[in-house]
Structures are given as structure tokens and as C-alpha cells.
Amino acid sequence: MSARTDIDTLIERMGEAIIGQRDVIERLVIGLLANGNLLVEGLPGLAKTRAIKALAKNLQCDFSRIQFTPDLLPSDVTGTEVYYHKEGGSEFKFEPGPIFANIVLADEINRAPAKVQAALLEAMEERQVTVAGTTHPMEPLFMVMATQNPVEQEGTYPLPEAQMDRFLMHVNITYPPVEDEVLVIRLVRGEEAAASAAPDDKVKSEKPAPISQSTVFEARREIVAIHVSDAMERYMADLVNATRIPEAFGDDLKRWIEIGASPRASLALDKCARTHAWLKGRDYVDPQDVRAIAPDVFRHRLGLTYEAQGEGVSPDQVVAEILTQVALT
Template sequence: MNTLEEVMALKARVAASIIGQEAVVDRLLIGLLANGNLLIEGLPGLAKTRAIKALAGNLVSRFSRVQFTPDLLPSDITGSEVFHQTPSGGEFHFDPGPIFANIVLADEINRAPAKVQSALLEAMEERQITVAGKSHKMEPLFMVLATQNPVEQEGTYPLPEAQLDRFLMKVTIDYPSVEDEVSVIELVRAEEQAAHTDKPSGEHSLTEQSVIFQARTEIAQIGVDPAMARYMADLVYATRTPANYSSDLAQWIEIGVSPRASIALDKCSRTYAWLNGRDQVLPEDIRAIAKDVMRHRLALSYQAQGAGLDADGVIEKIIQLVALP
């Protein structure tokens, strides 16, 4: 199989255990191939953790899960210098924390205080952490997948805008359809039955990390026409000058998105095009991932919130108003 076929086989294996969330599986793959970190938001029980575990379980990788709580300390994530007794007297050694893995699940990230949340920043952006004045590099394949509950408010610490901006995409998970819910019941029942029988579970191959690195190399070669680059910039710029497009937009948007949004649009649209077998980015590639890239970077006004609008609705309006160059 070529690289694309191997990645699609990985996608099929992950999707087999996540019913009704095909778009989420796509975004997980895009984040992995674009070498970014994802924020995943959804109500409890919508398979956020299951989806991430399914991705890690089908890769040759080290997986780490951190349950964020209000009493968590930064060193609980990064690790710390620990004194070890030796025949010569004793010395300090760095004991790495759970962040030293390939796939890191930061579960309910909004339940931990700011100091703990910021402990992820250096690892996410610089791919290293510094403890006691020494820098420690992360693995070449490193990805943080953070989850949060959108409705739970008590005992939570909303992520600051600077940290939200570090996430390549914010992926939202909604309820499955009735038909998919039936399939979920049947899938879980089948898993329980298999767990209580002596019949060995079916073996399946794992995707090597080299496949991901090769895919990234191919994605880097995907062509972006200057007109498409201008279209990405126009979408971003429309969030900063909404009055040029619509009086409604001017009332709805308080703060536009940062230049990181332009970079993320480029990375994710090239990855989306590659996954669909194209060697050039098309407008549909950009539009397909625009909401995931911009929804957590856009600050809405009180008027928009009072009118019941969310970021997705505002971004959809921008897509309608911004013409192709």
C-alpha cells in the first residue's frame, strides 16, 4: 500500500469503534498529519476519550492520559527532579511525567487551574519542557488532545485566549443520530460479549510512525495557488474588518482571529486535500475546515451572544460573504 492507503486504513480502523462521528475521526487524523494539537469539546458520554484512545491504539505509539482536577500540580504533568540515593552519596535525576508520550490525552482540561494549563504551553509550542533549568525534548511524534465539557461551569477554569490560540483546531462533538445510537448499543454489547468469552479478539496491524512522517512529507508538497492563499487571508481578514462586509458582522465580532489562524488554514487545507487524493488545494478544502480552525479564536460580542449566535454561525456568514479572489 502507498502512504495514503495506509492512512485511510488507519482511519477505517479508528472509525470502526467510533459510530456516527466520522467528522471527528477526520479531524483527529488532520491534526495528527498536520503536526498540531487539538481541543475537543462535547457533552459527557459522546466518545471524546474513546475516539482519542482508538487513534492511539491503532498507532505504534506511547499513549498517556492525564485526568485534570483542581488539585493537580504542574509537576504532575511535566515530571520533576527527584533525589536518588547512590553509593557515592546521592544525586538528582529527572523523572519524566505523563506528557512524555506520543499521544497525550488531557482529559477535562478546563477543570485544572491556570498554572497546570500553562504547563502544557511550552510542550505544545516548543516541543520541550524546562525543569530545574534543563530542557527536555518531546518525542518526534507528539500530539496533545485536550477535552472539555461545554456546559459544566462549577469548579472549572476557562482556558485563556492565549492558550486556546495554541490549538490547531477546536473540534466539537454532537449527539449521534437515532440510527447511529442503535449501532453504538450493538457495538458496546458485542465488545462486552467478546470480553466474556474465551475467543481471542481479532488481531489487526498497527500503523507505524514512519507512515505518519512520510504522509507529512507528501502533504508539504501539496500545491497552494496564490489565489487560494489569498482566499485564506481574506477569510481571516474578514474577522478583523467585519464592517467591510456586513453591518451584522460588525455587531457580532468583538475580536478577530490571529495570524495563527491563517497558518492553520494552510496546514489543515493541504492535509484535507491530501486525504481526498488531490495535489492542489481547492476552495472546498478551505471551507471544510474553516470552522474548526477559527471557532476558538473568534471573540463574539454580547449582541451576538444575546441573539443566540455561536462562532460557527458567524463563520458560516463570513464564508458566504467572502468571495473567491
């Protein structure tokens, strides 16, 4: 089978476990294929962790979950040198931490202090960890998927801007429609019934083979070959530049934006737009691809003014205005 067929199968399997969150599933897969890290944000109970676990479960990979808490230490994430005593001498050996996995779930990442959050920076950007002067590379397939709740403030530590910028996309999970929530009730009820059934009553069924890592690498090679025209490159650069000179695009943007996006935003737009086009079965990027993923790329990279925050202006409103004001030339 082709890489696209396998990836479609992966999306279908995730959809069986996550009801009514098709856009979220698509964004998780885009992050996987674009070789980036994701920040997933949503209110408690909206299946943030479940969605990430569904991806890891259906992919041939090592999965690791780190529950971030205020008392967590950097070495609890990266690993540390351990002293071993044996006959004929002693030595220090590096014991890898949970960061050494293919998919790492950093659950409630904003519950740990900055020194622990910083332990992820090198791994997220350079795909390596340095401990005691020795650099340990990560696996070729590696991504961090972090979750956080937007409403909780007590006992939380806001992520530094430098770390936020290292996330390829910031994915928002919202409440499902009522019709989908009914399906969620039925899904969980069925899972509970299956789990509580007597051993003799349980139907043994073979689980489908997980999607291989080679499929992901093959898809990435195909995505690299997606055509991006000069006009589309300029359009993406103009969108990012509009966040830096908002006064040139209207009074509202001037009042709303204090800090613009870095060049990482341009690179993220390019990667995610190509991946979005590939998922839609096209071999070229069009404006639809850029506009579809622009909110996810920008919402965590814009520094809003106090005036905008006071007026209740959200990053998504700012991005929508940017998309309205910036023309494709």
C-alpha cells in the same frame, strides 16, 4: 503500501470503534498529519475520550492520559527533579511526567486551574519542556488532544486565550443520528459480551499491526508538497483578515466579532486545507478544502461580543457568515 492506503486503513479501524462520527475521525487524523494539537468538545457520553483512544490504539505510539482535576500540580504534568541518594554521593534526576508521550490525552482540561493548563503551553508550541533550567525535547511524533464539556461550569476554569490559540483545531462532537445510535448499542453490547465470556469461550484472534509512525512522517512529507495557488493563499488570508475588520463585511459581523483571529489561524488554515486535500486524493488545495475546515480552525479563535452572546450567536454562525461574505479573488 502507500502512506495514503495506511492512513485510510487507520480511519477504517477507528470507524469500527466510533460509530457515526466520521467527521470527527477525519478531524483527528487531520490533526495528526498536520502536526497540531486538538481541542475536542462535546456533551458527556459522546465518545470524546473513546475517539482519541481509538486513534492511539491503532497507531504505533506511546499513549498517555492525564485526568485534569482542581488539585493537579504542574509537576504532575511535566515531571520534576527527584533527589536520589546513593553511595559516593547524591544527585537530582529528572523524572518525566505523562506529557512525555507521542499522543497525550488531556481529559477534561478545563477542570484544572490556569497554572496547570499553562504547564502545557511550552510543550504544545515548542515541543519541549523546561524544568529546573534544563530543557527536555519531546519525541518527533507529539500531539496534545484535550477534551472538555461545554455545559459544565461548576469546578471548571476557562482556558486562557493564549492556550486556546495553540490548538490547531477545535472539534465539536454532536449527538449521533438515531440509526447510528442503534449501532452504538449493538457495538457496546458485543464488547460487553466478549469481555464477560469464559476464558475457554473467548476466541483468540490476532490483532492487526498498528500503523507505524513512519507512515505518518511519510504522509506529512507528501502533504508539504501539496500545491497551494496564489489565489488560495490570498483567500485564506482574506478569511482571517475579515475577522479583524468585520465592519467591512456587513453590520452583522461588526456586531458579533470583538476580537479577530491571530496569524496562527492563517497557518492552521494552510496546514489543514493541504491535509484535507491529501485525504481526498488531490495534489492541490481548492476552496472546498478551506471551507470544510474553516469552522474547526476559527471557532475557538474568535472573541464574540456580549451582544452576540446575548443573541445566542454561535462561533459557527459567525464563520458561516464570513464564508458567505468573503469572495475568492
